[in-house]
Amino acid sequence: MNKKLLSLLMLATPFFTFAQEKGLDQQIDEAFGNATGWFVDFIFYQIPFTDTISIYWVLFPLILGALYFTVYFNFINFRGFFTSINIVRGKYDGLEGKGENKAIEVSNTVSTTEEGDNPDTIRVEGHEGEVSHFQALTAALSATVGLGNIAGVAIAVSIGGAGATFWMIVAGFLGMASKFVECTLGVKYRDIEADGTVYGGPMYYLTKGLKNKTLGKILAALFAIFVIGGSFGGGNMFQVNQAFQLVQNITGGSESVLAGKGWLFGLVMAFLVGIVIIGGIKKIAKVTDKIVPFMVAIYVGAALFVIFANYDMIGDAFVQIFNGAFSPEGIAGGAIGVMIQGFRRAAFSNEAGIGSASIAHSAVKTKYAASEGMVALLEPFIDTVVVCTMTALVLIITGNVTAENASLNDAQAILLTSGAFESAISWFPYVLTVAVVLFAFSSMISWSYYGFQGWSYLFGRSKKMEYTYKVIFCIFVVIGAAASLGSVIGFSDAMVFAMMVPNMIGLILLAPKVKVELKKYMSAIKTNKA
Numbered sequence: 001m002n003k004k005l006l007s008l009l010m011l012a013t014p015f016f017t018f019a020q021e022k023g024l025d026q027q028i029d030e031a032f033g034n035a036t037g038w039f040v041d042f043i044f045y046q047i048p049f050t051d052t053i054s055i056y057w058v059l060f061p062l063i064l065g066a067l068y069f070t071v072y073f074n075f076i077n078f079r080g081f082f083t084s085i086n087i088v089r090g091k092y093d094g095l096e097g098k099g100e101n102k103a104i105e106v107s108n109t110v111s112t113t114e115e116g117d118n119p120d121t122i123r124v125e126g127h128e129g130e131v132s133h134f135q136a137l138t139a140a141l142s143a144t145v146g147l148g149n150i151a152g153v154a155i156a157v158s159i160g161g162a163g164a165t166f167w168m169i170v171a172g173f174l175g176m177a178s179k180f181v182e183c184t185l186g187v188k189y190r191d192i193e194a195d196g197t198v199y200g201g202p203m204y205y206l207t208k209g210l211k212n213k214t215l216g217k218i219l220a221a222l223f224a225i226f227v228i229g230g231s232f233g234g235g236n237m238f239q240v241n242q243a244f245q246l247v248q249n250i251t252g253g254s255e256s257v258l259a260g261k262g263w264l265f266g267l268v269m270a271f272l273v274g275i276v277i278i279g280g281i282k283k284i285a286k287v288t289d290k291i292v293p294f295m296v297a298i299y300v301g302a303a304l305f306v307i308f309a310n311y312d313m314i315g316d317a318f319v320q321i322f323n324g325a326f327s328p329e330g331i332a333g334g335a336i337g338v339m340i341q342g343f344r345r346a347a348f349s350n351e352a353g354i355g356s357a358s359i360a361h362s363a364v365k366t367k368y369a370a371s372e373g374m375v376a377l378l379e380p381f382i383d384t385v386v387v388c389t390m391t392a393l394v395l396i397i398t399g400n401v402t403a404e405n406a407s408l409n410d411a412q413a414i415l416l417t418s419g420a421f422e423s424a425i426s427w428f429p430y431v432l433t434v435a436v437v438l439f440a441f442s443s444m445i446s447w448s449y450y451g452f453q454g455w456s457y458l459f460g461r462s463k464k465m466e467y468t469y470k471v472i473f474c475i476f477v478v479i480g481a482a483a484s485l486g487s488v489i490g491f492s493d494a495m496v497f498a499m500m501v502p503n504m505i506g507l508i509l510l511a512p513k514v515k516v517e518l519k520k521y522m523s524a525i526k527t528n529k530a
Contacts, residue, residue: 029486032491037487039491040490040491043497043498045057058497059344061353062352063171063343063347069177069178069507070177072511072515073181073518076177076518077174077177077377083525087133088133092525095368128192130197130198130280130282130363130364131363131365132285132364132365135289136361136372137361137378138285139288140183140361141288141292141379142288143357144383145295145387145439146239146440147238147239147440148349149299149383149387149388153388153391154391156392162324162396162401163323164325165396166325167343171343171346172383174352175384176352176380178507179357179380180374180514181373182503183358183362184373185205185358185369185373185506186201186204186205186357187366189204189205190204190363200359200453201223201356201454202220202223202355204362205358205510206503206506209506220457221458222498223355223454223499223502224455226502227356227450227453229491230447230450230492230495230499231450231473232451232473233476233488234447234492234495235447238480238489238492239439239444239447240480241484242414242436242440243439244262246414246418246436246437247433250433262482263481263482266480273473273477277474280449281360287445291438295442296387298431302421302425306394310398313397314397317396346384350379350384353503353504354503355499356447356450360449361375370514370517370521373518395417398423451473452470456469
């Protein structure tokens with residue numbers, strides 16, 4: 001026994017020596033990076049376009065898919081806009097008690113009525129679900145409106161110039177169609193337990209909707225794995241890490257009382273996150289339907305103040321945006337480079353086509369799947385067309401669009417945006433810090449729900465599995481605030497965009513069924529008006 005212990009000690013000696021030279025988080029980061037680098041490189045592989053321009057391949061299916069859905073559904077992103085607002089306002093709530101086919105799927109029963117549906121489900125009367133249209137919208141928005149709208153936009157316009165804003169808006173409008181498709185499917189193919197708990201998202205419409213069941217199960221399993229990984233990193237560790245960086249900066253930087261105490265910030269955030277996520281989507285939605293409108297209103301209000309405080313520069317800002325979109329000189333390799341920066345930021349910000357939002361929207365109380373798809377198309381509009389555009393306008397008007405800022409990281413880019421607001425509102429950096437913490441917090445609680453849905457799909461719906469996932473998620477909150485695990489976060493970001501691959505395959509194949517659902521719902525609206 002003593003010999004074994006001595007042997008283990010001898011083997012561990014080099015490790016302890018190495019640990020003195022490098023921090024534990026750095027060791028983990030390097031080991032993880034070496035193991036997963038190939039996957040990250042594949043997902044974020046850039047196709048050389050010209051000598052100065054490279055394009056992320058993931059942008060092609062996202063943007064081309066959005067364009068296809070826009071045309072296929074006769075520009076639903078434009079002609080359905082005001083109908084969507086009316087649904088959120090509750091104007092068509094009365095439809096839930098009328099019509100012919102208003103059934104919903106409930107799991108663990110027998111029989112089916114439609115080709116391609118799960119043979120283990122039955123349609124029953126009633127608008128089962130857990131949250132309202134508005135709550136589903138805010139829960140999904142809370143996961144997308146965040147640091148990307150603040151830091152990411154600053155980087156995009158620094159690289160692509162003011163013209164990137166135009167293409168960001170275009171991509172935002174196109175992304176509305178993708179959100180409509182995936183969230184309609186999320187409701188159509190969801191499972192509802194006897195206690196009313198909803199399980200939905202790409203895992204279910206890929207499994208139940210595709211005719212080739214083997215393909216569906218493979219794609220669903222891949223998506224579940226990717227969404228779990230994404231929830232721990234991009235939807236958790238990255239959010240709390242960047243929030244802590246800004247809090248530390250605003251409280252004194254390296255001289256801050258929080259310097260070196262990321263773990264303490266992480267513990268507080270983990271406690272708050274834990275309180276919310278234990279209650280499931282109902283508790284999450286009750287929090288997000290208060291936080292999201294508040295933080296969006298504060299941020300957009302401040303942006304409008306800066307814009308109108310410099311009203312004499314508004315016209316010039318729009319001239320820069322339109323001229324830069326089509327005839328930029330020496331910026332990011334020309335017009336194509338500017339277009340790519342705009343599309344990239346929009347796609348990375350609103351996650352249209354990724355499939356994540358359909359998980360939140362599937363929990364809605366409705367009998368018409370297309371009704372929630374219509375609500376969901378408002379997401380890219382709010383996230384990209386409104387919030388991202390406001391950020392870009394503030395940066396352009398305050399003169400913060402320069403090539404020198406193109407190399408900034410996210411933490412530095414947030415400070416750039418903060419400085420732009422500070423030039424007109426001296427105390428706004430403090431408000432922005434609070435907003436960023438709220439952005440991060442709301443993103444984390446929504447992504448915890450996304451990850452849990454993938455977890456329950458793979459490991460079962462028992463309470464033991466549920467609490468196992470939620471405890472692990474909270475542990476990662478503390479780790480994310482305390483450590484700089486660049487490779488871990490990079491890998492999880494890659495998993496978020498890897499979700500696009502199985503999801504887009506399903507969206508394309510199931511688009512005809514979405515058209516049927518849309519026709520059914522629009523007919524109900526017309527009948528109601530008559």
